[in-house]
Amino acid sequence: MDPHQHPLGRFLRDVERHYRLPDDDRRALLDLPLRQRQLDAGSYLVREGSVPSVCSVLVEGFAYRQKVTGEGARQILSVCIAGDAIDLQNIFLDISDHAVQMLTRGTVADVPREALQELVLTRPAIGRVLIQLTLIEASILREWVVNVGRRDARERIAHILCEFAVRLETRGLASGDGFELPMTQEQLADATGLTSVHVNRVLKALEADGLIERRRRHIQYPNWRALQDAGDFSRRYLHVPGEDLIEAAI
Amino acid sequence: MDPHQHPLGRFLRDVERHYRLPDDDRRALLDLPLRQRQLDAGSYLVREGSVPSVCSVLVEGFAYRQKVTGEGARQILSVCIAGDAIDLQNIFLDISDHAVQMLTRGTVADVPREALQELVLTRPAIGRVLIQLTLIEASILREWVVNVGRRDARERIAHILCEFAVRLETRGLASGDGFELPMTQEQLADATGLTSVHVNRVLKALEADGLIERRRRHIQYPNWRALQDAGDFSRRYLHVPGEDLIEAAI
DNA sequence: CGTACGTTTGATCTTTCTCAATAATGGTGG
DNA sequence: CCACCATTATTGAGAAAGATCAAACGTACG
Numbered sequence: 001m002d003p004h005q006h007p008l009g010r011f012l013r014d015v016e017r018h019y020r021l022p023d024d025d026r027r028a029l030l031d032l033p034l035r036q037r038q039l040d041a042g043s044y045l046v047r048e049g050s051v052p053s054v055c056s057v058l059v060e061g062f063a064y065r066q067k068v069t070g071e072g073a074r075q076i077l078s079v080c081i082a083g084d085a086i087d088l089q090n091i092f093l094d095i096s097d098h099a100v101q102m103l104t105r106g107t108v109a110d111v112p113r114e115a116l117q118e119l120v121l122t123r124p125a126i127g128r129v130l131i132q133l134t135l136i137e138a139s140i141l142r143e144w145v146v147n148v149g150r151r152d153a154r155e156r157i158a159h160i161l162c163e164f165a166v167r168l169e170t171r172g173l174a175s176g177d178g179f180e181l182p183m184t185q186e187q188l189a190d191a192t193g194l195t196s197v198h199v200n201r202v203l204k205a206l207e208a209d210g211l212i213e214r215r216r217r218h219i220q221y222p223n224w225r226a227l228q229d230a231g232d233f234s235r236r237y238l239h240v241p242g243e244d245l246i247e248a249a250i
Numbered sequence: 251m252d253p254h255q256h257p258l259g260r261f262l263r264d265v266e267r268h269y270r271l272p273d274d275d276r277r278a279l280l281d282l283p284l285r286q287r288q289l290d291a292g293s294y295l296v297r298e299g300s301v302p303s304v305c306s307v308l309v310e311g312f313a314y315r316q317k318v319t320g321e322g323a324r325q326i327l328s329v330c331i332a333g334d335a336i337d338l339q340n341i342f343l344d345i346s347d348h349a350v351q352m353l354t355r356g357t358v359a360d361v362p363r364e365a366l367q368e369l370v371l372t373r374p375a376i377g378r379v380l381i382q383l384t385l386i387e388a389s390i391l392r393e394w395v396v397n398v399g400r401r402d403a404r405e406r407i408a409h410i411l412c413e414f415a416v417r418l419e420t421r422g423l424a425s426g427d428g429f430e431l432p433m434t435q436e437q438l439a440d441a442t443g444l445t446s447v448h449v450n451r452v453l454k455a456l457e458a459d460g461l462i463e464r465r466r467r468h469i470q471y472p473n474w475r476a477l478q479d480a481g482d483f484s485r486r487y488l489h490v491p492g493e494d495l496i497e498a499a500i
Numbered sequence: 501c502g503t504a505c506g507t508t509t510g511a512t513c514t515t516t517c518t519c520a521a522t523a524a525t526g527g528t529g530g
Numbered sequence: 531c532c533a534c535c536a537t538t539a540t541t542g543a544g545a546a547a548g549a550t551c552a553a554a555c556g557t558a559c560g
Contacts, residue, residue, distance in 0.1 A: 049486070074400070075399045095486065121377055131370070134381070138339065138384070142317065142391060150324070150325045151319060184539085186538080196538090197539095201540090204540085402548095435508095445549055447509090447549075
């Protein structure tokens with residue numbers, strides 16, 4: 001069976017890149033009951049404070065996690081791309097501590113919470129790999145704390161662009177030396193703890209310095225090495241499987 | 251058996267606050283092979299890039315997670331308190347993406363990685379509750395991204411003080427309206443993305459406004475409600491068990 | 501009792517924010 | 531296909547939060 005036909009195909013490919021599943025475990029994941037939904041940009045997948053009953057996987061499009069402060073400032077916490085499980089958080093926590101919203105139009109597959117819980121707890125291979133995915137998300141959050149806490153605006157923007165590039169490429173959603181940035185400059189600002197005005201100026205500066213090229217939202221990096229340096233970026237925190245070698249080779 | 255006698259006693263009490271374990275699972279955790287170590291402030295529990303072979307539980311004292319940028323700036327990612335498991339991250343990830351260092355002198359109990367892995371994967375109740383703990387850590391990280399990304403200095407400091415107060419009190423390590431802050435102002439700065447000079451000024455301002463009182467590192471908050479407001483603090487993200495009620499009652 | 505570390509204070513400088521206005525851009529109904 | 535509208539992007543000028551630099555002051559501890 002071609003996993004691309006299945007709504008969870010991209011998710012499963014990512015899972016198995018991290019840990020190869022026994023046939024019956026893969027089968028069990030593919031046989032999970034699910035309901036697909038088409039969603040517009042801006043629609044909520046999870047609301048802060050809600051009690052989730054499903055666990056969604058992003059089939060197509062982009063989404064983002066988000067929290068709003070008492071003063072109404074928004075902080076974006078992560079960007080989900082096609083193939084990401086969105087609510088691993090909520091499998092075993094009863095109240096959502098943050099919101100998830102679609103960034104673009106897209107498709108999600110909702111899986112009943114209990115069904116996934118059961119697979120995680122009774123099938124060691126599935127448990128292991130989903131824990132791994134959860135831990136990688138936490139690793140990315142740690143890097144975001146560093147990004148927002150200890151890097152200046154230029155480094156922050158360069159860093160987040162590098163992260164996108166690597167994550168999209170790993171998923172096969174971008175090729176070579178460029179990608180389509182799925183967010184506005186305002187959203188980029190909310191992800192980096194800056195204002196949209198400043199993001200705009202930094203993007204122009206990066207462009208002026210030849211670190212990126214832009215046509216609308218399309219970003220290219222003619223000098224990938226230089227962009228990584230500008231963003232103090234190292235892919236280690238992404239825990240991309242099989243890339244310890246790459247890191248060692250550089 | 252009095253869990254206080256056992257090195258993992260505090261950890262286990264915290265675990266069971268989240269999810270009550272069957273007797274044999276509790277037994278299995280207590281029977282885990284472990285080696286205790288006494289450590290000085292500053293000693294490393296985990297180094298970035300290392301391949302961990304043990305999973306440590308903090309028995310006594312404080313520790314902190316940390317990452318250093320290319321420019322040498324340090325960002326503290328979380329503070330571990332007695333009873334915290336330190337390397338849940340590293341159970342299923344092979345290379346550590348950050349360092350963990352003792353904040354004070356203290357004691358840790360090292361558990362072989364494989365032994366804990368096995369318990370998590372074969373005993374659903376243990377798997378469930380350790381996943382919960384991992385997810386709560388991720389929730390705290392999200393709040394830290396917000397803190398550092400979208401709050402001003404005064405809010406950041408007030409917020410982290412509130413977080414300490416609640417976490418320490420929950421563990422029975424602080425009582426009523428005060429606690430001993432286990433870190434220097436410089437470390438507080440590294441946790442909040444500020445400079446130590448500015449942290450000092452903000453602390454004085456909070457004191458001048460009657461939000462905190464200080465004697466050395468001892469912090470008191472005569473007006474707990476006001477301190478929470480100043481820090482835009484809500485305990486929801488800490489997922490303290492049984493406190494949905496409290497939140498609802500306020 | 502001196503040394504090292506942590507805290508406090510002042511003066512100045514930078515980065516980034518704020519406010520405000522203008523220009524592109526994409527989508528929509530006629 | 532075109533005019534119009536709502537977003538989004540861009541630019542400028544001034545303000546502010548926080549950083550930096552430098553020095554003095556406490557306090558614990560060997």
